[in-house]
Amino acid sequence: MPExxxxxxxxxxxxxxxxxxxxxxxxxVFVVLRGLAFIGAGTAHSAFAxxxxxxxxxxxxMGTALAFGxxxxxxxQALHERRKAAFDVSVGIFYxxxxxxxxxxxxxxxxxxxxxxxxxxxxxxxxxxxxLWLIAGLGLVGLSGIALFFKELHFIAFDQEMAxxxxxxxxxxxxxxxxxxxxxxVLALKAVGALLVFAxxxxxxAAAQQLTQRLWTMMLCAAGLAWGSMFGGLLLSYWFDLPSGxxxxxxxxxxxxxAVAVSPKR
Amino acid sequence: MxxxxxxxxxxxxxxxxxxxxxxxxxxxxxxxxxxxxxxxVGAGEFLGVIGPNGSGxxxxxxxxxGLIAPTQGRAAIFDCTCxxxxxxxxxxxxxxxxxxxxxxxxxxxxxxxxLMGRYSTIGLFRRxxxxxxxxxxxxxxxxxxLELRDRPLGRLSGGQQQRVFIARALAQQPRVLLLDEPxxxxxxxxxxxxxxxxxxxxxxxxxxxxxxxxxxNLVSPAVDRLALLNGRLxxxxxxxxxxxxxxxxxxYGETAIVTNHAGGAYxxxxxxxxx
Numbered sequence: 001m002p003e004x005x006x007x008x009x010x011x012x013x014x015x016x017x018x019x020x021x022x023x024x025x026x027x028x029v030f031v032v033l034r035g036l037a038f039i040g041a042g043t044a045h046s047a048f049a050x051x052x053x054x055x056x057x058x059x060x061x062m063g064t065a066l067a068f069g070x071x072x073x074x075x076x077q078a079l080h081e082r083r084k085a086a087f088d089v090s091v092g093i094f095y096x097x098x099x100x101x102x103x104x105x106x107x108x109x110x111x112x113x114x115x116x117x118x119x120x121x122x123x124x125x126x127x128x129x130x131x132l133w134l135i136a137g138l139g140l141v142g143l144s145g146i147a148l149f150f151k152e153l154h155f156i157a158f159d160q161e162m163a164x165x166x167x168x169x170x171x172x173x174x175x176x177x178x179x180x181x182x183x184x185x186v187l188a189l190k191a192v193g194a195l196l197v198f199a200x201x202x203x204x205x206a207a208a209q210q211l212t213q214r215l216w217t218m219m220l221c222a223a224g225l226a227w228g229s230m231f232g233g234l235l236l237s238y239w240f241d242l243p244s245g246x247x248x249x250x251x252x253x254x255x256x257x258x259a260v261a262v263s264p265k266r
Numbered sequence: 267m268x269x270x271x272x273x274x275x276x277x278x279x280x281x282x283x284x285x286x287x288x289x290x291x292x293x294x295x296x297x298x299x300x301x302x303x304x305x306x307v308g309a310g311e312f313l314g315v316i317g318p319n320g321s322g323x324x325x326x327x328x329x330x331x332g333l334i335a336p337t338q339g340r341a342a343i344f345d346c347t348c349x350x351x352x353x354x355x356x357x358x359x360x361x362x363x364x365x366x367x368x369x370x371x372x373x374x375x376x377x378x379x380x381l382m383g384r385y386s387t388i389g390l391f392r393r394x395x396x397x398x399x400x401x402x403x404x405x406x407x408x409x410x411x412l413e414l415r416d417r418p419l420g421r422l423s424g425g426q427q428q429r430v431f432i433a434r435a436l437a438q439q440p441r442v443l444l445l446d447e448p449x450x451x452x453x454x455x456x457x458x459x460x461x462x463x464x465x466x467x468x469x470x471x472x473x474x475x476x477x478x479x480x481x482x483n484l485v486s487p488a489v490d491r492l493a494l495l496n497g498r499l500x501x502x503x504x505x506x507x508x509x510x511x512x513x514x515x516x517x518y519g520e521t522a523i524v525t526n527h528a529g530g531a532y533x534x535x536x537x538x539x540x541x
Contacts, residue, residue, distance in 0.1 A: 166357060
C-alpha cells in the first residue's frame with residue numbers, strides 16, 4: 001500500500017472525493033445544460049454565510065448552510081417566476097449580500113475561528129469521520145434525486161417551456177434541480193471551499209460536454225474528470241505540499257482546456 | 267350565453283367546437299396582449315393565425331395551453347378551462363414553440379427528443395416502456411426521419427429539427443397541434459415540404475391545427491379559415507374573405523398589396539421581418 005494511503009485523513013479525503021466528485025459531476029451536467037452556473041456561484045457564497053451563522057449560534061454549520069443555500073435558490077427562482085427581477089440580477093444581489101452577511105457574522109464572533117476559513121478555502125484533508133458519514137448520506141439523497149427524476153431533468157434542461165406545455169410539472173422539477181444544486185454545494189463546501197465549490201460543479205461537466213453528445217456518456221465523463229482532478233489534486237498537494245482545494249480546481253481547469261483541445265466537435 | 271360569438275367566429279364545416287374563447291382577455295404584467303377574444307375552433311379544423319409582430323399570436327397559443335390565465339372571460343379546450351388544464355389534457359395538445367436552433371452541443375439524440383413527447387404520459391419514476399419507444403419510432407417514421415434516430419439533434423438542419431419536434435408532438439398522440447411559426451428561418455423548399463407534412467397529418471389523423479405564421483401566402487391555400495390578430499381578433503373567416511385590401515389595410519397599413527396569383531389571393535405586407 002502506498003505510504004499516503006496509510007493515513008486516516010487521506011483515506012477519508014479520498015472517500016469524500018469519490019462521493020463529492022460523483023454528485024458534482026451528475027448535478028453539474030444539468031447545471032451546465034440548463035445554464036445555472038451563476039446561481040451555483042451565488043449559492044456557494046450564501047451557503048458560506050450560513051456556515052458563519054452556524055458557528056456564531058453554535059449549531060451545526062452544514063445545517064445552517066443548507067438552509068441558506070435552499071433559501072437562496074428558492075427565493076431567486078420565485079422572484080424570477082413572478083418577473084420581479086432578472087435571474088442574474090437577483091443572483092448577484094444574493095451573492096454580494098450573503099458575503100456581507102458572512103463578514104458581518106464573522107465580525108460578531110468574539111474569537112478568531114480558523115475552522116470558518118476552512119469552509120472558505122476548503123480543507124478536504126481535515127474531513128472527520130462524522131462529516132464523512134454526513135457527506136455519504138447527503139450524497140445518496142442527491143444521487144437518488146437525479147436517478148428518480150432523470151428523464152424530467154433531461155427534458156427541462158433541453159426545453160423548459162416545451163416540457164411544461166406537454167404536461168410535465170416543469171416548475172417543480174426546476175425547483176428540485178435548484179434544491180439539488182444547493183444540497184451538492186453544501187455537501188462539497190467543507191472539502192473544496194465556498195470560493196471553489198461551484199467550479200467543481202461546472203468544470204468537469206463543461207469539459208465532458210466537449211467530448212460527447214450523449215447524456216449518459218457526458219455524465220460518466222464528468223464523473224471521471226471530477227475524480228481524476230480530485231484524486232490527482234490530492235496527490236499533488238500531498239507530494240508538493242500545495243493547498244488541496246486550489247490544486248484540485250486548477251487541475252480540473254487544465255483538464256477542461258485539454259478537453260477543448262481534443263474535442264471531436266471542432 | 268349573452269356574449270355568443272358572431273356567426274363568422276364559428277367554424278364552418280368542421281366538428282363540434284374543441285377550443286372556445288368567450289370574451290377572453292390576456293395580459294403580461296398588466297400590459298394587455300389580447301383583448302376580448304370571442305371565437306371557437308372546430309374539431310378537425312385547420313386554422314391559420316396571422317397578424318403583425320406583437321399582435322398576440324403566440325399569446326393565443328399560450329392561452330390555449332393554459333400557460334397564461336385570462337384577466338377576464340374564459341378560454342376552454344376539450345370543455346376544460348385552459349389555465350386549469352390537467353397534465354393528461356396538456357399531453358393531448360402537441361405544441362411547437364417558436365424557437366431558435368437547438369444548441370448543437372446539447373446531448374440529446376433525435377430519438378430521445380421524440381421520446382420526450384411520451385414523458386408526461388409515462389409519469390414520474392417510470393422508464394419508457396417498449397410501447398412508448400414504438401410510438402416514438404412510428405412518429406419519427408411519419409415525418410420521414412427514422413434513419414437519423416441516433417444522430418445528435420443539434421447536428422440536424424433547421425427544417426429537420428422542426429420535423430423532429432412535430433414527431434415529438436405526434437408521439438404525445440395529440441388531438442390538437444399548435445404550431446408557432448414553424449417555417450421561420452428555413453428555406454423555401456423545406457417550408458413547402460413542412461407544410462405538406464402538416465396538411466397530410468391534418469387529413470390523415472383528423473388533427474385540429476392552429477398554424478401561426480408570418481407567411482400568409484404559404485399557408486392560406488391550406489387552411490379552412492384565417493384568424494387575423496392585432497391585439498384583438500380583427501377578423502376570422504375563409505382566406506378569400508380575409509385576404510382583401512379592406513381587411514388587411516387597417517392592420518398592415520395602406521402599403522398592403524393584395525393581387526391575384528394562380529387563382530388565389532397573393533398578399534404583400536411590410537411585416538415580413540423573418541422572410
